[in-house]
Each structure stands twice: as C-alpha cells, then as structure tokens.
Amino acid sequence: MLEKTLSIIKPDAVKAGYSGKIIAILEENGFEIKAMKKIKLTKKQAEGFYIVHKDRPFYDSLTTFMSSGSIIVMVLEKENAIADYRELMGATDPSNAKPGTIRALYAKNIEENAVHGSDSKESTDFEIPYFFSALEIL
Numbered sequence: 001m002l003e004k005t006l007s008i009i010k011p012d013a014v015k016a017g018y019s020g021k022i023i024a025i026l027e028e029n030g031f032e033i034k035a036m037k038k039i040k041l042t043k044k045q046a047e048g049f050y051i052v053h054k055d056r057p058f059y060d061s062l063t064t065f066m067s068s069g070s071i072i073v074m075v076l077e078k079e080n081a082i083a084d085y086r087e088l089m090g091a092t093d094p095s096n097a098k099p100g101t102i103r104a105l106y107a108k109n110i111e112e113n114a115v116h117g118s119d120s121k122e123s124t125d126f127e128i129p130y131f132f133s134a135l136e137i138l
C-alpha cells in the first residue's frame, strides 16, 4: 500500500553537512519527497512534537537538542513507507544499527541520532500535520 511517513534530518546531521547524503539515500531507496522544508524549532515546538515522550528521563535533553539548530522535515511516500523507512534508518542507538543504515553511517549517539521517522500510522497522523498543511503536500 502506498503510504506516507514523516522524516526529520536532525540538528547534528544538518550541522555536520550530511543532509545531501541522507536525501540521496532516501531517493536511491525509492522514497519520493512529497514535501520538504528547513526550519528551526523553538523548545516549546520540540516539546509539542515529542509529547509522547514527556515522562521519559531524556525528554528535556531531547527537546533542547531538537531546538538547538536547523532541521529538515520531509514527507516521504513509498509502498510500505513507515516500516521501510524505519529499516533504512537503523536502530535508535547507532551502536546497534545495522551496517549501511543511515544511523550507522551518520548518527553520533542514541540522542543525536541523525534522523527521525514516524513509528506507526497513528504517529504519521499526528506528525505530518504538525509540520505540513494538506496544501503543502504534493
């Protein structure tokens, strides 16, 4: 089934100049970019995006990191996009990520882990409209 998912290139990867390489990997793996923008979140906006993690010990640090620099937010489309993009990203902790995955190649550590991807259809229903209106998605 043709599906959409939300992808974020995080501040660590944008700062390090990996955006182009990551976007190339997405296209090489059959993901179509339906919408894309470079933005900088406020701490409050990062907190709103990661609200599901509000009770986790890393919530404050994560949202400080995610508002520390520019990010690139994309809507990707492909058959089975949600699961396939998670596979392509690799494990949250790059020390557990399979070789060749985006996080194995470009993540620094479990928090500064280069990219985000929605983990379910329910998440895309919250995450895509958090950044894009229907009119911005091709």
Ligand code: CMP
Residues within 6 Å of the ligand: 053, 058, 062, 092, 110, 111, 112, 113, 115, 116, 117
């Ligand atoms: P992401 O896929 O964006 O979803 C939640 C984020 O929280 C995750 O990537 C990491 O950036 C961060 N994260 C998850 N687990 C931890 C952890 N144990 N310590 C610090 N940050 C974490």
